[in-house]
Amino acid sequence: MINVTKTFFPPIEEYQAQIQRIWKNEWLTNNGELYKELSQNLVDYLGVNKIIPMTNGTLPMQIALKAFAEGGEVITTPFSYVATTSSIVWEKCTPVFVDIHPEYLSIDESKIEAAITDKTTAILATHVFGNPCHIEEIERIAHQYNLKVIYDAAHCFAVKYQGQSIFNYGDVSTCSFHATKLFHTGEGGAAFVQDEKTYHEIFYRHNFGHNGPLEYHGLGINAKMSELQAAMGLSVLPYMDKIIQERKKVCDYYDAYLDFSKLSKLKIRPGTDWNYSYYPVVFKTEEDLLKAEAKLKQHNIYPRRYFYPSLESLPYINTNTCDVAASISQRVLCLPLYVGLDTLDLELIIKSIC
Numbered sequence: 001m002i003n004v005t006k007t008f009f010p011p012i013e014e015y016q017a018q019i020q021r022i023w024k025n026e027w028l029t030n031n032g033e034l035y036k037e038l039s040q041n042l043v044d045y046l047g048v049n050k051i052i053p054m055t056n057g058t059l060p061m062q063i064a065l066k067a068f069a070e071g072g073e074v075i076t077t078p079f080s081y082v083a084t085t086s087s088i089v090w091e092k093c094t095p096v097f098v099d100i101h102p103e104y105l106s107i108d109e110s111k112i113e114a115a116i117t118d119k120t121t122a123i124l125a126t127h128v129f130g131n132p133c134h135i136e137e138i139e140r141i142a143h144q145y146n147l148k149v150i151y152d153a154a155h156c157f158a159v160k161y162q163g164q165s166i167f168n169y170g171d172v173s174t175c176s177f178h179a180t181k182l183f184h185t186g187e188g189g190a191a192f193v194q195d196e197k198t199y200h201e202i203f204y205r206h207n208f209g210h211n212g213p214l215e216y217h218g219l220g221i222n223a224k225m226s227e228l229q230a231a232m233g234l235s236v237l238p239y240m241d242k243i244i245q246e247r248k249k250v251c252d253y254y255d256a257y258l259d260f261s262k263l264s265k266l267k268i269r270p271g272t273d274w275n276y277s278y279y280p281v282v283f284k285t286e287e288d289l290l291k292a293e294a295k296l297k298q299h300n301i302y303p304r305r306y307f308y309p310s311l312e313s314l315p316y317i318n319t320n321t322c323d324v325a326a327s328i329s330q331r332v333l334c335l336p337l338y339v340g341l342d343t344l345d346l347e348l349i350i351k352s353i354c
């Protein structure tokens with residue numbers, strides 16, 4: 001069976017060696033040795049300013065919204081994973097959908113200003129499939145209207161934009177280290193911030209609001225990453241260059257052999273060093289997609305309709321429609337992409353689609 005993705009497992013001896021350190025320390029969570037080491041290694045590897053590792057990739061979004069969106073309207077798009085919109089609603093803010101760009105598949109920056117009202121407090125935009133939003137224009141708008149910018153950068157591990165980590169943009173960028181993501185800690189994630197003040201704001205909220213053991217800065221929750229998660233991260237991180245190289249080979253193969261008279265592919269924004277995290281193709285019609293999906297299934301190949309359905313259809317929101325997002329989400333399929341997918345598999349996938 002070939003699925004859309006396959007979790008990378010580091011050699012078990014290397015994972016066991018990390019676990020042994022935990023037993024030796026007799027320390028499972030709260031600023032442990034492995035957590036500190038992983039934090040530093042990620043800062044070095046990614047070239048980021050500041051990281052706060054967390055227990056998954058959704059809590060950092062919720063915490064950033066709690067800190068900065070103040071129950072207001074939050075501009076976002078319906079073409080993302082459900083966590084982007086559900087976090088807004090969970091934090092008692094109101095999602096306001098702006099449509100996406102038909103080729104970049106991230107928020108259409110030219111439509112943001114029309115959606116701003118006096119209740120707007122933040123923009124929560126997803127760098128969809130690791131492809132950056134129009135960061136400069138979003139920054140300009142945020143500055144002009146005094147809005148906070150939070151990026152759902154769940155897909156963006158190791159992406160660089162204009163020569164530096166994509167996590168170095170926005171007031172807060174969040175990433176997911178879930179098992180299905182490029183870099184993983186089983187479950188896990190992080191917030192990335194640029195300055196000491198924002199770091200403090202996010203840090204205390206992810207640790208119950210503590211200011212030392214006996215005092216509190218303010219309201220917090222528990223989103224701390226444990227030593228067990230950090231052990232997996234420390235075992236996976238040394239393989240990231242290799243993982244990205246291998247995935248590039250798969251993407252190059254799709255680029256070379258898919259029939260782009262019948263499909264369109266993701267257009268990567270200029271200035272981006274991409275991470276080969278997903279390989280979405282957009283069919284001309286949903287019918288074409290369903291036909292291809294059925295053929296692939298006959299060969300035990302399971303791509304994923306990601307993102308489908310468009311988040312406008314969530315039962316707990318009542319909002320405007322976005323035509324481009326609705327249309328793309330009906331026609332987009334993410335093809336299998338992982339380390340170990342061989343040429344025979346790829347030939348079969350391509351033959352079934354074209």
Ligand SMILES: *Cc1c(COP(=O)(O)O)cnc(C)c1O
Nearest residue numbers: 056057058081083154176178189
């Ligand atoms: C995976 C994902 C999330 C959620 O991350 P978790 O670590 O599973 O909580 C949020 N946004 C996007 C775009 C994602 O793909």
